[in-house]
Amino acid sequence: MHDVKDGAVARPSTLSRRTFLKTAGVVGAAAVLPMNAGSVGAAGRPEELATVLDISQCIGCGACVEACREINGHKHPKPEKPFPEMFPKRVQAEDWTERRFTDDRLTPFNWLYIQTAAGEWNGKPFELHIPRRCLHCQNPPCANLCPWGAALRQADGIVRINEKICLGGGKCRDVCPWEIPQRQTGVGLYLDLMPRIAGNGVMYKCDRCYQRVAQGHEPACIEVCPMHIQHIGPRSEMLELARKLAADMDGYVYGAEENGGANTFYVSPVPFDVLNATLQTGPGRPHLKPVQDVMAKAENLTWALVAAPLAGIAAGLLTGARAMAQKESGHE
Amino acid sequence: MNSPKSLIPAWQTRLFAVSVFVLAISGLGQMPLFKRYYIADIPGLAWTADFFVQHVLHYVAAAVFLALVAYWAVIHLRVLSRTCRITLWGRLRVAAVAALIGSGFFRVLKNLPEWSFSPEAVMLIGWSHLAAALLFGVLALLARVSGNSAYVTPRFPE
Ligand code: SF4
Ligand code: SF4
Ligand code: SF4
Numbered sequence: 285m286h287d288v289k290d291g292a293v294a295r296p297s298t299l300s301r302r303t304f305l306k307t308a309g310v311v312g313a314a315a316v317l318p319m320n321a322g323s324v325g326a327a328g329r330p331e332e333l334a335t336v337l338d339i340s341q342c343i344g345c346g347a348c349v350e351a352c353r354e355i356n357g358h359k360h361p362k363p364e365k366p367f368p369e370m371f372p373k374r375v376q377a378e379d380w381t382e383r384r385f386t387d388d389r390l391t392p393f394n395w396l397y398i399q400t401a402a403g404e405w406n407g408k409p410f411e412l413h414i415p416r417r418c419l420h421c422q423n424p425p426c427a428n429l430c431p432w433g434a435a436l437r438q439a440d441g442i443v444r445i446n447e448k449i450c451l452g453g454g455k456c457r458d459v460c461p462w463e464i465p466q467r468q469t470g471v472g473l474y475l476d477l478m479p480r481i482a483g484n485g486v487m488y489k490c491d492r493c494y495q496r497v498a499q500g501h502e503p504a505c506i507e508v509c510p511m512h513i514q515h516i517g518p519r520s521e522m523l524e525l526a527r528k529l530a531a532d533m534d535g536y537v538y539g540a541e542e543n544g545g546a547n548t549f550y551v552s553p554v555p556f557d558v559l560n561a562t563l564q565t566g567p568g569r570p571h572l573k574p575v576q577d578v579m580a581k582a583e584n585l586t587w588a589l590v591a592a593p594l595a596g597i598a599a600g601l602l603t604g605a606r607a608m609a610q611k612e613s614g615h616e
Numbered sequence: 617m618n619s620p621k622s623l624i625p626a627w628q629t630r631l632f633a634v635s636v637f638v639l640a641i642s643g644l645g646q647m648p649l650f651k652r653y654y655i656a657d658i659p660g661l662a663w664t665a666d667f668f669v670q671h672v673l674h675y676v677a678a679a680v681f682l683a684l685v686a687y688w689a690v691i692h693l694r695v696l697s698r699t700c701r702i703t704l705w706g707r708l709r710v711a712a713v714a715a716l717i718g719s720g721f722f723r724v725l726k727n728l729p730e731w732s733f734s735p736e737a738v739m740l741i742g743w744s745h746l747a748a749a750l751l752f753g754v755l756a757l758l759a760r761v762s763g764n765s766a767y768v769t770p771r772f773p774e
Contacts, residue, residue: 375652428727429667431646433742439732446735453648459667482649544729578668582727585675589724592679593686600690607623607695 332422332441333497334522334547335506337415338529341513344398344413348505348514349387352396352417355493355504359447360384360393361486363470368479375484377469389568390416392468392488396505399569403562405554412552412559415505415514416570417490418443418464419539419546423579426456426465435465435487441519441547444491449473452485461543461578462570465489519547526551544577620700620768623691632684636756638677643749645670678720685713692768699771705759706767712755715748 353360367377380386384393396417403410424443427435434450437443445456445465451474457465465487474483493503501507506514515525523540526549530537535553539546550572552559560572645664650656656665663669692702702710722741725731733741759765 372653423729429646429671431742431746433739436735436738437732446739449739455646455648455667458648482647579727581668582671582675583729585672585679586724586728588679589675589682592683596683596686596688597690599683600687600694603623603687604691604694 330439331518331520332439332547333492333516334420334441334519334549335503336515336522336526336529336549336551338513338551339412339414340533340535340551340553341511342398342413342415343511344400345510346387346398347508347510348415349394349396349398351504351508352490353394355496356395356491359488359491361468361471361488363468363485364475365470367470368475370484371480378467378485379470380466380468390464390466390489390570391568392466392486395488395490397568399563401554401559401562403558405558410554412554414550414552414559414572417505418492419462419542419548420490420492421543422545422547423543423577423583425459425461425543425578428579428582429459430456438494440497442492442494442497444494445487445489447472447486447488450486451477451483452487453483454487456487459578461575463567464570466568522549538572542575544580619770620696623695624688628684628687631680635677635680635684638673639681640749640753642670642674642677646674675724682717685717696768700768701771703764703766703769705755705762705764709752709755709759709767712748712752715744716752719745719748 361380363379363381365381367379370377380391380393383391387394387397389397396415399414399416401410401412401414420441420443422441424435424437426445427437427443430436432449432451432453434446435443435456436446450472452467452469452472454465454467457463457467466489467485467487469485472483472486474485477483493501493505496503502516506516515522517525526537526540529535529551533551533553535551536555538550538552538556539548550556556572557574563569563572565571641664644650646667650661650664656662692700719741722733723745726733726738726741756765
């Protein structure tokens with residue numbers, strides 16, 4: 285469905301910033317207004333924003349990580365201690381306050397980190413740096429399956445967690461193919477409900493600097509990068525750019541099909557399975573494996589939810605008509 | 617005569633009960649509780665902590681539930697309403713079911729990639745579906761213990 289043919293596409297010059305601002309402005313002003321034809325999707329609504337990261341250009345300086353912390357610091361957790369005791373005992377508090385400066389993995393205080401892949405491919409050594417954060421899936425299980433309405437996907441494709449109501453149950457992390465969201469205990473709405481028996485804090489992740497984007501600015505990590513490795517703009521244009529960059533370097537794209545399509549495309553000169561094999565992965569350190577569309581099954585079932593009541597109505601009309609006919613013709 | 621009994625066979629009410637049971641379990645299963653409270657540790661019940669299984673179960677049971685509700689609504693409007701009326705407890709539960717279906721509709725819509733709602737709307741959809749489910753559960757329980765579980769009663773008792 286999201287398949288776009290590789291091939292000779294003219295590289296859009298400086299497109300990303302210009303169209304991005306156009307898109308962001310309109311999306312920010314009115315999430316439902318259609319825009320210029322170029323960026324209106326098939327459904328007639330503004331196209332989602334996507335980012336391209338050319339990891340061949342990243343020097344691993346960490347400026348983006350710093351900028352993310354600084355710009356989004358006011359959204360970081362401010363937990364109250366001591367934490368309420370939780371029941372049953374197996375429920376552990378997750379506390380990052382002592383490790384708030386950890387920057388070699390994702391944490392509630394660190395929504396972006398630089399992953400390094402080093403090894404050998406095609407007989408040549410490589411060392412590549414990969415800025416890792418939420419990929420902003422097109423059909424995000426974290427948002428679809430949040431039972432509480434705290435995780436959501438905006439019309440501009442940004443997936444974020446409403447920290448005012450998140451209870452920190454952590455289902456979003458369990459269902460995310462990359463286990464991106466990170467928990468901080470002792471903060472959020474659960475403290476005002478039944479802190480002992482339900483909830484465990486608030487989940488945090490990259491929110492694509494949604495306030496800045498709404499005002500027409502670029503996300504902090506994109507703006508600050510000295511190598512300009514990231515681009516942001518309407519998804520179709522970004523996908524085209526990613527494919528073009530990949531074709532130019534005889535490289536590969538990650539994120540176009542993963543989990544049914546993300547709004548983040550990594551471009552690498554080395555295949556992603558080779559990169560993945562050299563990565564240190566684990567909690568807070570996502571992999572680069574291929575990912576099936578985890579929402580596909582449920583999405584396919586949507587038709588059943590439409591067909592079932594229609595079938596019920598049809599059966600009801602039939603049975604009703606038969607019952608009436610029987611009554612009129614006199615026999616029971 | 618077209619009595620509720622002749623038009624709504626027992627297998628339908630039984631199927632309805634099964635769908636409500638599965639909806640309740642898989643609805644609860646949407647919340648991260650079965651693992652926390654050791655249910656998923658019971659041999660054979662590990663699936664209760666699998667959110668994707670629970671989600672598919674909820675959709676399948678909802679389809680059965682919707683088919684039956686739609687069928688009964690038509691039967692009632694076309695035939696039964698001539699001879700039967702809905703009881704007070706019936707009306708209350710019908711209202712709760714309407715709220716469940718309405719909020720569920722928007723929840724399904726929200727899950728489609730083509731639709732996005734504001735944070736407030738997403739919260740409203742989630743919370744009202746939970747509230748409607750709770751309401752239906754409480755009403756069903758009260759109706760049963762008070763001996764008022766019948767949805768309809770004959771207009772002209774013989
Ligand atoms: S700022 Fe740019 S070059 Fe530096 S680590 Fe981040 S993405 Fe890489
Ligand atoms: S990467 Fe994970 S957290 Fe981000 S949108 Fe996708 S499922 Fe949600
Ligand atoms: S988009 Fe914003 S929140 Fe996300 S990693 Fe970049 S700076 Fe951080």
